[in-house]
Amino acid sequence: MTLTDEPTTAEAPVKEVGNARLRKEDARLITGKTTWTDNMVLPGMLHMAFLRSPVAHATITNLDVSAAKDRPNVVAVFTGQDFKDEQGSIPCAWPVTPDMVNPGHPSIAVDTVNHVGEAVAIVVARTRTAAVDAVEAIDVDYENLPVVLDMETAVQDGADLVHASTSSNTSYHFVFDAGEAGTGSDTDAAFRDAEVTVSRRFVQQRLIPAFMEPRSAVVGVQGDNYTLWSATQIPHILRVMGALTTGIPEHKLRVVAPDVGGGFGGKLQVCPEEILALLVARRLGKPVKWTETRSESLMTAHHGRDQVQFIDVAAKKDGTVTGLRVRLLADMGAYLRLITPGVPALGAFMFPGIYKFPAYRFECDGVFTNKVPTDAYRGAGRPEATFAIERIMDELAVELDMDPMELRRKNWINAEEFPFTTVAGLEYDSGDYEQATQAALELLGYDELRAEQKRRRESNDPVQLGIGISTFTEMCGLAPSRVLGSLSFGAGGWEQASIRMLPTGKVEVVTGSTPHGQGHETAWSQIVADELGVPFEDVEVLHGDTAISSRGLDTYGSRSLVVGGTAVVKAAEKVVAKARKIAAHLLEASEDDLEFSGGKFSVKGTPGAGLGIQEIALAIFAAHDYPEGIEPSIDAEAAFDPVNFSFPHGTHLCAMEVDTETGFVKIRKYACVDDIGNIVNPIIVEGQMHGGLAQGISQALYEEAIYDADGNLTTGTFVDYLLPSAADLPDFATGNTTHAATSNPLGAKGVGEAGCIASTPAVVNAALDAVRHLGVEDILMPLTPERVWRAIHTGGDGGARAAEGSNAYGGARTTESGYEEADK
């Protein structure tokens, strides 16, 4: 053979990993050739619409659906009575304590409703329009029960109960005590001996994930087989849980997540509507579709955050921290969904952050209220913890009259101390907080902005400037299965991948990760291109269909690359190992004498001769000539179970302008440097950072789910639940340092949640830094102009917002009679 026949051996192979590859996914997304669940139309498909409770807590005393049944094109109307014996309970996979109280979660209310928006009846009709029209013909009477909304009231003795079957509104009391766990010293002693203590009450407001694609489910029926297409992050988990809940045998249920328009944890759920779609399809033997409206989504899809945090920190006068105590009230909402109770418990391990606390105690009460359940939202437990620790570090700095960065520096884990076991028992594997911090300070232009801040203070400028810091870490790559087991989680944390070598040399990668915007098709192709030495374009990534990818644990917790990507690497290694045997046979060489590079096996010391792995794929398809004793296939699969979490970290800096006359806050500049380990695709990483930042900033400035005194969600449309547009957010200056994770062969740490976790306290700290000299110590999130103005001019934390929705569009909000116009 001549050199020209072997171009790949002539040049060093181009590494795909680390390349800023443009995404494969985009081709269909930018042209509208998409497969959103709501696009799906099946022959004879019926449409479901829900009558939802307009009251937060009541007994259903009368429910008459006869008029709705008589409406044209209505095929059936169902109530909770119709499904009470087969609907089971929406599963909760995380009983965080042995005595956790779970009152059960019906998909459709049977006798009582426990939050506004709970399903009360289902109309099934030939068209969506007919279904929606007929909902209005249903007659319901409710007898109101006391409404429980405020957690601090709900946990008092004698408080009204959300669930009559329980003895209190407290679902569980979860404790992690480092002294008892042997990972730290006695916390009470630390506080008894403290030279300085600072205590604060922080509020993590309730948020709504607000993925752009509303939830949608379609069920197809083939005999006693069912296919559920759903806008879900978790087709694999949904299949298992859907089977267990409905009694449809698991092997008779296929779940498909087609193109999914964002999730952010909000689609990490076994939704009541998905279960009901299965039950209705089974009852009628017909395919059905349900697609929610945005107002339905905001009102009934699970919410996130919602904690009251009591944080105490103990320190020496020189700034050395000596103890941390955390007590949480975590709002479960009315029911426990998939990991509702686990979200705050997951946060338990992150409150110590990057600091060397010798003593730590965490306690959390999960509290029932008459609101929609909470569950995972981007970061899930870790943003709450990061907010608390990064806010209290600033408060401690003020108390000690220290520079907030100096205080952090004094207490953080130094680069040479890795691996470091924290007071929460986690082993942080790698990082360098100083390096990231230096880079971030430069990126922000820290010194200049500090000088400008000083000038504005001295001139008493109506627009003050502040700089906020967040030096954070997070635990990602969920998760080592044994650790999950020790935390009583109902599943493991492994991930699965398989690789199919097709006869033409093309490669199919089947992954148990389930993308909904992350770019797995591109990143996995890059990994496989390197591992197998095949062209990027020759790799197709298959996902999100339990009939194709039968094993998987899906996408959340910044786990996909760290766990799922590693499974792909492991599968590729097996493919190469299997191909090696065949190559040795065909090249008539010993396996030990073969080297594999650039997709080609060659005999050491014999340049030119060789066999490509894609050629081997064809050879083994023909299977005319292969070694005895092996199977005629080089396909392989692998499952990977990590031995540790990964720990991305970073330094986030926010410069904030505060208009002291109006309270309006405006981000002047945002800079961050994150260490997420090795990077597979830098543009995807940058995009993930940007999006996470937007959501974290939005928690600080814009978003809050507000219920009025009757339990109506007043932020029931995008008019009142504010998402920022391009005009409301700044450019972001981002950068990276790289310390490879030691827990996986890719050295990756995970990036999906970093921006969201880190940014919120940086933004709030910045606003406080701008106005602290005016006597402001705290401002509740979101930092509405009104709150900021009140905090500056009347003291306090800005106070509660009025619960009334704005009167735009007549103020769409739920009332006794459903949606109604605002008071005129």
Add this chain to the structure above:
Amino acid sequence: MTQINVRVDGASYSDDVEPRTLLVHYLREQLGKVGTVVGCDTSNCGACTVHLDGESVKSCTVLAVQADGSEVTTIEGIAEGGELHPMQKAFHEKHGLQCGYCTPGMIMASIDLLKNNPNPSEHEIREGIEGNLCRCTGYVNIVRAVQQAAGKMSSTAGAQA
């Protein structure tokens, strides 16, 4: 039912619709133009943005009957002769999308923006797409995409002039 005649992405359609049928539902359910999607019910999110007689509109806030006699262009009709529109290319090349749900509307709004202002500043781009919400990207790369498309489109226009 009312009969409407409408051109969508270069093809003519004649259909009976209920007056209450929203343009977006007509596009999706009667024409199968499912590239255009619905994201909200208060005209805030812009996911459903299409061009009606050459101007961006939120197709969830237009009745199908109002499109009678009009020309509608959706995300499915902007690539010409197998060539992506420069805005589509720019969104791809600048990674201006992640989940892609807002993307059709975002692209249609951005094309409209450049039609009215071929060389917008960053501020003007941000204001110009304020009616389109994205939950994934934080908008930075969307702004970069619009900037790139503006450069490409104005240089092309210059070459043709």
Add this chain to the structure above:
Amino acid sequence: MIPASFAYARPTTVDEALQAIAAGGDDVKIMAGGQSLIPVMRLRLAAPETVVDLTKVAELRGVREDGDSLVIGAMTTHTDILRDPLIAQYGKLIAEATETVADPAVRHRGTFGGALAHADPAGDLPAVALALDAEFVIAGPGGARRSVPASAFFVDYLTTALDEGELLLEVRVPKLGEGWGVRYEKFNRVAQAWSIVAVAAAVRMEGGRIAEARIGLTNMGSTPLRATATEQALVGADVSLETVTAAAAQAAEGTEPSSDLNAQADYRQHLARVLTGRAVRAATGL
């Protein structure tokens, strides 16, 4: 969601429109651009039996001059306004406010007259119309015309002087030419949100003194309001920071704004004072 079923008329002339409205029965809604009405109908906050769609009534669209007035057809879209040379010359306050309405796609459909007839006190144009002492030209059943001043047009929350069967044809506003400075100062939390408070200010200066001042307040009550005390304090005063600040301090007098999740009443009043100061300073070039 999907609106409830309704009968639909799409007239092409004012006469046809009036007939369609008359024939529409008790529960008829006139749809201009539909940018507020359609969302309200989708949420089923409104479920009219009949919708009369004015988008094909060409005679209602456009801006013309009539002596010292600009005459703006009710169906002139926000985009039309922003592109109109007469508006650019004589209607800068309208242009400034219109630019802040919603977003470009909504402005392509939404209309000047529709926004006024909707009379949402959080909308941007009612306060501008009030500040300009606009005249509302209305056609009644059978074609009778009448004219209503802005001060009488805005009656209550989402309620105007338009009677059943009537149609807003056009709005006459004075040309603001030489000597006038204007500013629409809007305050909201995110760009496309409705105003928490906004202030429309038009000030005519003559020889270093303020000769005329017109100040409209958005979302400071159930209707748009004039900041009368401020206007009175400004007229005749010299153009200085002190006089403007002192006058602006009276901007919230007599207002009873609502409280909602964006702002409670006292904060709205504070904003009205601050924003009035800013608007007048900008209008006077201070």
